Structure formats: C-alpha cells, structure tokens
Amino acid sequence: MIKYHVSRSARLWAYWSTLPHRMLKKYPEQTIFYATFGVATLLIGGYKMKKYLTESDKPFYRGYYDxxxxxxxxxxxxRKPEEYPAPYLLSSVETAH
Incomplete structure (x- = not known):
C-alpha cells in the first residue's frame, strides 16, 4: 500500500472548509442562530469599539480623571461637591431620605 503525504495546511484547509456543512448537519438550529445573531453581535460590537476607541466621544462614563x-x-x-446638583435641577431631582 502506497502512503501519500498530505500536508498539515491541506488537512487544516479541508477541515475548516467543511466545518459549516458538518455543523449544519449535526446542529442545524444552533448553527443558524449563531450565523445570524452571533455574527450580527460581533459586527455591532466591533463597530462600537472602533467608534469609542478612535473618536473623542466616551460611551456613558468618564474614561479618565484629572x-x-x-x-x-x-x-x-x-465646582465643589457641595454645589451639586445644579440649582436649576433641584426641582426635578428626587432625593432619598
């Protein structure tokens, strides 16, 4: 019997190229769910991270202190801490007493 050498990269390429088909056959619902919502979540997360890291706008918190x-x-x-909240906000601010 003749042994043929198949390179590691060729085996790796064959594994990854057939992975979606194998996953669809074995786990169809999970694969379709991940392919839609998982990929969309990664894209949105990547967009937001790029936006918040490259632009000067910070998301919802202060990212640095002076x-x-x-x-x-x-x-x-x-302003001193005693001056907060501002006087024009006092009527709309509820305090916990």
Whole structure:
C-alpha cells in the first residue's frame, strides 16, 4: 500500500472548509442562530469599539480623571461637591431620605 503525504495546511484547509456543512448537519438550529445573531453581535460590537476607541466621544462614563493640586487655577474654577446638583435641577431631582 502506497502512503501519500498530505500536508498539515491541506488537512487544516479541508477541515475548516467543511466545518459549516458538518455543523449544519449535526446542529442545524444552533448553527443558524449563531450565523445570524452571533455574527450580527460581533459586527455591532466591533463597530462600537472602533467608534469609542478612535473618536473623542466616551460611551456613558468618564474614561479618565484629572489630578491637580488644589491651588491650581484650573481646579479653582471647578465646582465643589457641595454645589451639586445644579440649582436649576433641584426641582426635578428626587432625593432619598
């Protein structure tokens, strides 16, 4: 019997090229579900990560803090914690007492 050498890359290519067909035959519902919602989630997540990492807009939180001395002119213009919330918001803010 003659042994034929099949390279590792050829076997790897054959495995990955037949994987979708094998998964559809063995797990049809899960494969279709992942192919639609899983791929869409990855695309949306990738888009949002690219947007938030490359643009200056931060998502919903502050991504950095400024540490300055108390006598720094920049810090003297900042509001003190006692001044929050702003007076025009007091009527709409409910406090937990």
């Amino acid at each position: 540490v300055v001395r108390s006598n720094d002119p920049i810090a003297q213009n900042w």
